[in-house]
Amino acid sequence: MKKTLSLISLLTCVLLPLISVSQQVVNPLLQSGPMLGYSDMRESLIWVQTTSEAEVYAVYTDLADAGASRQTNKVKTNKYEAFTARLIADTVEPGHRYSYELFINSKLVKLAYKTEFSTSPIWKWRGDPPDFTMLTGSCAYINQAEYDRQGKPYGGDYRIFTQMASQKADFMVWLGDNLYLREPDWNTWTGIVQRNTHTRSLPELQPFLASTHHYAIWDDHDYGPDNSNKSFANKNQTFDAFKLFWGNPTYGVGDIKGAITSFQWGDADFFLLDNRWYRDADEINRDNKTMLGEKQLGWLLESLVTSKATYKIVAMGGQFLSDASSNVEAYSASGFDKEREQIISFIYQYNIKNVIFITGDVHFSEISVLKQENKPAIYDFTFSTMTAGVNTKGDTWKNTFRVPGTVVMEHNYGMIRFSGPAKARKLNVSCFNSDNKKMWEQVFGQE
Numbered sequence: 001m002k003k004t005l006s007l008i009s010l011l012t013c014v015l016l017p018l019i020s021v022s023q024q025v026v027n028p029l030l031q032s033g034p035m036l037g038y039s040d041m042r043e044s045l046i047w048v049q050t051t052s053e054a055e056v057y058a059v060y061t062d063l064a065d066a067g068a069s070r071q072t073n074k075v076k077t078n079k080y081e082a083f084t085a086r087l088i089a090d091t092v093e094p095g096h097r098y099s100y101e102l103f104i105n106s107k108l109v110k111l112a113y114k115t116e117f118s119t120s121p122i123w124k125w126r127g128d129p130p131d132f133t134m135l136t137g138s139c140a141y142i143n144q145a146e147y148d149r150q151g152k153p154y155g156g157d158y159r160i161f162t163q164m165a166s167q168k169a170d171f172m173v174w175l176g177d178n179l180y181l182r183e184p185d186w187n188t189w190t191g192i193v194q195r196n197t198h199t200r201s202l203p204e205l206q207p208f209l210a211s212t213h214h215y216a217i218w219d220d221h222d223y224g225p226d227n228s229n230k231s232f233a234n235k236n237q238t239f240d241a242f243k244l245f246w247g248n249p250t251y252g253v254g255d256i257k258g259a260i261t262s263f264q265w266g267d268a269d270f271f272l273l274d275n276r277w278y279r280d281a282d283e284i285n286r287d288n289k290t291m292l293g294e295k296q297l298g299w300l301l302e303s304l305v306t307s308k309a310t311y312k313i314v315a316m317g318g319q320f321l322s323d324a325s326s327n328v329e330a331y332s333a334s335g336f337d338k339e340r341e342q343i344i345s346f347i348y349q350y351n352i353k354n355v356i357f358i359t360g361d362v363h364f365s366e367i368s369v370l371k372q373e374n375k376p377a378i379y380d381f382t383f384s385t386m387t388a389g390v391n392t393k394g395d396t397w398k399n400t401f402r403v404p405g406t407v408v409m410e411h412n413y414g415m416i417r418f419s420g421p422a423k424a425r426k427l428n429v430s431c432f433n434s435d436n437k438k439m440w441e442q443v444f445g446q447e
């Protein structure tokens, strides 16, 4: 018996590392992904990156009708587009779940984890809105010693992506600093593509990418240098990379350029904002400073007042509500406070209920709520950081809107569950650390 056990443990020691390595090198032509991008009722996006020129497509099967398999478009990847491909599943039905398989140069890519996607459900005029769950988080620093600052690595402990995958959420909204461009990266297309590729190829990330839909905004570190603003000279190239590496439904709205988009899931409308492209310098001192730019701000306000959704979720990199003076990048700081006030006044003027900002940036998590008598409450759920360094002073920042007990100063992510019948919906908002321990849960009823 003892001999058998020791043989098993010997085999485990020898084989497990081999297995994990072989899982990473499933096909020498697969660089990263497949990753699920946007999903709507009649269309869903599968994204993938190859290591060199190759032809890729996916075959997907409705789990409720195993006989009917469909194929996406075929894409020939090329260096100019960083060997990325957007595969569109365009023969889908609302609220269905599909398994899918990836083919590179007509060869099936065998993956050791689940590859499934869902379409968003149709529910209007049919009954109560569906229950659904989203994840959110910010700040994913993946170490690469040869280009990092010397000393203690800034990032680490990538288990959090395994934990996030285990939640089987419907989708994830990345809140910026989804990667960290370093000095060797941001001035050239080569540097920008290599940084995006390195971060996206993290082995721990792959199962999460393959079975949860992903939407993204960006913040300073995926846009340019630390605290960068509209003056960043190479923003067209970082934006081109954002478009290639993320699977948002659009990149800009109408003639408003930037990492801006909108999507719907159940009874929530999502407005994803770009707080960098139009941003005035923090350092400049003048009236009428803008973070969003006139056109984007106008689009946001008109969208909020037009939205018929129960929830209006606004994603942006920096904190919206916090008035902590230590946070120079927040909306209340560096002279941006008037624009913040303009948004709040507009929400009050039109009595727009259930507006929730989701934000990142500060490397700790907290919930903020602005509640004034006879006015709709405004929420700001801040979730930061997933793998980058932790702000261990977050709890000393004086944010008068903070919900007590919600500060988390370790790697973490957020989960928001939308549930309940129409007109009595509720949100369960939770924060998990990288051990998947629930740090807190807050419940908010619909207004």
Ligand SMILES: [Fe+2]
Residues within 6 Å of the ligand: 138, 139, 177, 221, 361, 362, 363, 388
């Ligand atoms: Fe960050």
